[in-house]
Amino acid sequence: MNDCDENADALPWYKDGLRFKCTGCGKCCTGCPGYVWVTLDEIVSIAELLGISPDECKRRYLRQRDSRYALVEMRLRNYDCVFLKDKRCMIYEARPRQCRTFPWWKENLHTPASWEIASRSCEGINDKAPLVPYSTIQKALQDGPEESKKSS
């Protein structure tokens, strides 16, 4: 085996890319309790987009857990994210990193089986979707959260 072959073996199982295109169905923004964590920088960006102060943004849309902030969920509406309206994200341009990098999370990319499980709740993962190159996936993975929405 030459060096190139060894490097090829070191690449993850999805080295040839994965098929995904978001349909905007909004399912990943609802359906089970959890946490979408938001950094202080992201709070500023969301507040700017909404034309309100960061403090007002915190008061209206965020909940505090120790020193961190997470988006409010609507318990009486199937745990919808507070920014989900008519199946659309109202802060799409300023959505948190945790949302921007879905479905390229460690837990989804761990094995082919993890990816298959992710496809059951995300219709954008399917054989007809465009192929997303490995380099794009790796970049999103590096930018992505250490923990998922379900983490406490």
Ligand code: SF4
């Ligand atoms: S569940 Fe998948 S297809 Fe639907 S909005 Fe979320 S990322 Fe897009």
Ligand code: SF4
């Ligand atoms: S911020 Fe937008 S993308 Fe993120 S969970 Fe809420 S509605 Fe979905």
